[in-house]
Amino acid sequence: xxxxxxxYNTLSRKKxxxxxxxxxxxGLYVCGPTVYGDPHLGHARPYITFDVLVRYLEHxxxxxxxxxxxxxVGHLENDADAGDDKIAKKARLExxxxxEVVQRYTVSFHEAMELLNNRPPSIEPRASGHIIEQLAxxxxxxANGFAYAVNGSVYFDVTAYxxxxxxxxxxxxxxxxxxxxxxxxxxSLEGQDEKRNPADFALWKNAQPEHxxxxxxxxxxxxPGWHIECSAMSxxxxxxxxxxxxxxxxxLFPHHxxxxxxxxxxxxxxxxNYWVHNNMITxxxxxxxxxxxxxxxxxxxxxxxxxxxxxxxxPMTVRxxxxxxxxxxxxxxxxxxxxxxxxxxxxxxxxxxxxxxxKANADSSSFEVDGLIASYYEALNDDLNTPILIAQxxxxxxxxxxxxxxxxxxxxxxxxxxxxxxxxxxxxxxxLRDEQAAGGNQLDGVMALLLELRQKAKTNKDFATSDLIRxxxxxxxxxxxxxxxxxxxxxx
RNA sequence: GGUCGGAUGGCCGAGUGGCUAGGCAGAGCUCUGCAAAAGCUCCUACAGCGGUUCGAAUCCGCUUCCGACCUCCA
Numbered sequence: 001x002x003x004x005x006x007x008y009n010t011l012s013r014k015k016x017x018x019x020x021x022x023x024x025x026x027g028l029y030v031c032g033p034t035v036y037g038d039p040h041l042g043h044a045r046p047y048i049t050f051d052v053l054v055r056y057l058e059h060x061x062x063x064x065x066x067x068x069x070x071x072x073v074g075h076l077e078n079d080a081d082a083g084d085d086k087i088a089k090k091a092r093l094e095x096x097x098x099x100e101v102v103q104r105y106t107v108s109f110h111e112a113m114e115l116l117n118n119r120p121p122s123i124e125p126r127a128s129g130h131i132i133e134q135l136a137x138x139x140x141x142x143a144n145g146f147a148y149a150v151n152g153s154v155y156f157d158v159t160a161y162x163x164x165x166x167x168x169x170x171x172x173x174x175x176x177x178x179x180x181x182x183x184x185x186x187x188s189l190e191g192q193d194e195k196r197n198p199a200d201f202a203l204w205k206n207a208q209p210e211h212x213x214x215x216x217x218x219x220x221x222x223x224p225g226w227h228i229e230c231s232a233m234s235x236x237x238x239x240x241x242x243x244x245x246x247x248x249x250x251x252l253f254p255h256h257x258x259x260x261x262x263x264x265x266x267x268x269x270x271x272x273n274y275w276v277h278n279n280m281i282t283x284x285x286x287x288x289x290x291x292x293x294x295x296x297x298x299x300x301x302x303x304x305x306x307x308x309x310x311x312x313x314x315p316m317t318v319r320x321x322x323x324x325x326x327x328x329x330x331x332x333x334x335x336x337x338x339x340x341x342x343x344x345x346x347x348x349x350x351x352x353x354x355x356x357x358x359k360a361n362a363d364s365s366s367f368e369v370d371g372l373i374a375s376y377y378e379a380l381n382d383d384l385n386t387p388i389l390i391a392q393x394x395x396x397x398x399x400x401x402x403x404x405x406x407x408x409x410x411x412x413x414x415x416x417x418x419x420x421x422x423x424x425x426x427x428x429x430x431x432l433r434d435e436q437a438a439g440g441n442q443l444d445g446v447m448a449l450l451l452e453l454r455q456k457a458k459t460n461k462d463f464a465t466s467d468l469i470r471x472x473x474x475x476x477x478x479x480x481x482x483x484x485x486x487x488x489x490x491x492x
Numbered sequence: 493g494g495u496c497g498g499a500u501g502g503c504c505g506a507g508u509g510g511c512u513a514g515g516c517a518g519a520g521c522u523c524u525g526c527a528a529a530a531g532c533u534c535c536u537a538c539a540g541c542g543g544u545u546c547g548a549a550u551c552c553g554c555u556u557c558c559g560a561c562c563u564c565c566a
Contacts, residue, residue: 034564034566045566047566171562173495174494174495249561249566250560252561254561255564280560289565325504329498336504337516339517340515343515345515354530387505388506391506398531402530402532404531463526
């Protein structure tokens with residue numbers, strides 16, 4: 001291909017040509033959700049972004065193994081309940097089993113992903129199902145001198161690791177600063193005094209008696225630390241070095257930095273070639289997140305049941321909204337923006353349908369079809385620039401409408417090429433689907449009949465009847481559009 | 493406090509040295525029995541101040557403002 005795929009690699013801080021380790025195979029690991037709460041708008045962004053990446057890679061002919069974990073062992077709290085396990089806490093709160101919480105939110109996550117038309121990953125490993133692998137990696141780290149056990153907990157020894165490795169190369173941290181402590185604002189975490197050094201991080205945490213989620217280990221009952229699951233599971237399913245690791249920018253430090261240290265420390269080499277990070281969704285310019293409590297869940301988006309929402313927004317509106325920003329830019333949430341996207345999406349999909357139904361009307365095209373199609377690929381190849389792709393597809397829609405109106409020409413061969421390429425981009429790569437496609441053959445037949453009756457009325461100048469039919473249909477949510485080739489309709 | 497990033501038209505959001513991003517909103521027109529849809533046209537912005545350059549939204553410097561990470565987070 002003339003323009004190979006380029007991805008921005010956080011590690012090198014520049015766009016790089018994507019070259020897999022063992023083409024045509026591509027290994028992709030994306031940090032999955034912690035299932036102790038409903039999925040929110042922020043979750044939609046990485047999973048849509050990497051869904052598009054997977055779809056595109058497969059279109060390019062790669063065989064992708066897409067691994068995305070489910071974190072169901074919880075992480076340390078930072079508030080008054082410091083040292084608690086988030087999942088255990090929520091379970092006590094609701095008087096149910098931890099695994100029940102995990103199950104409920106895993107299901108709700110899957111439902112949201114399906115609504116957003118994100119395809120499931122190839123493997124979706126659970127942290128709780130890989131305790132053995134995590135323990136093995138921790139023991140290896142101890143054996144290699146990069147970890148130490150204290151009071152039933154095990155910590156990663158950043159100082160020891162940093163002697164021969166660059167801890168901080170991904171996130172741009174300086175080890176000395178981390179060791180010195182990150183300023184006066186740094187809160188004191190439970191277990192901080194057990195660490196040899198403030199920069200050290202937990203690999204295994206000793207479980208307090210009230211701690212429900214616990215597993216036996218060589219150091220006593222406990223639970224895995226913050227970052228070890230991703231290292232252990234990516235190694236298990238993708239190997240010690242794999243192609244792409246994705247996730248939100250907020251995971252850059254300490255999560256991904258520590259993943260590198262754990263993998264490097266235990267296996268002896270760098271785990272990932274391309275680190276790809278999506279930016280945050282903001283609300284009033286501020287990050288939308290659990291800790292700030294300013295997030296909107298996906299089910300609230302879809303139902304409109306949230307004080308910040310003036311109306312419901314469909315899953316495809318949300319998907320289109322997210323795809324209209326490049327994944328490395330922040331994207332600001334707003335009703336006005338969403339409403340604009342909703343209308344734009346409708347016109348967009350209508351236009352694509354118009355293109356699909358188009359018939360060739362000339363022996364040559366009045367515009368350059370190959371260049372237009374090439375522009376789709378150029379956009380995607382440039383670090384998945386979906387907004388540019390969408391702009392080019394809008395241009396395609398404009399041309400299709402012109403052809404339909406007899407104001408532009410296209411030949412048969414060009415038309416077929418364009419139809420194929422545009423549909424591929426819209427449905428297969430961007431992963432949009434027509435939410436209004438409903439009714440089936442029966443409705444089609446009924447509508448054809450109604451429109452025929454209306455046409456008769458119009459021919460007889462019986463506009464009262466023709467308007468009655470149209471207005472009643474409008475009231476039912478079906479829009480009638482009179483065109484040169486007769487009337488057509490869409491479900492609103 | 494440290495590190496990094498951003499400031500684009502009413503709103504969202506691309507773009508990195510000259511050439512229209514795109515969408516939504518708004519205005520006009522065409523089409524139409526009237527609408528709707530669609531098309532065409534218009535609205536042409538780049539935080540501020542300096543500098544480099546024939547030419548800067550785009551490069552450099554300074555200023556102001558905003559954000560992210562440094563603590564679980566997509």
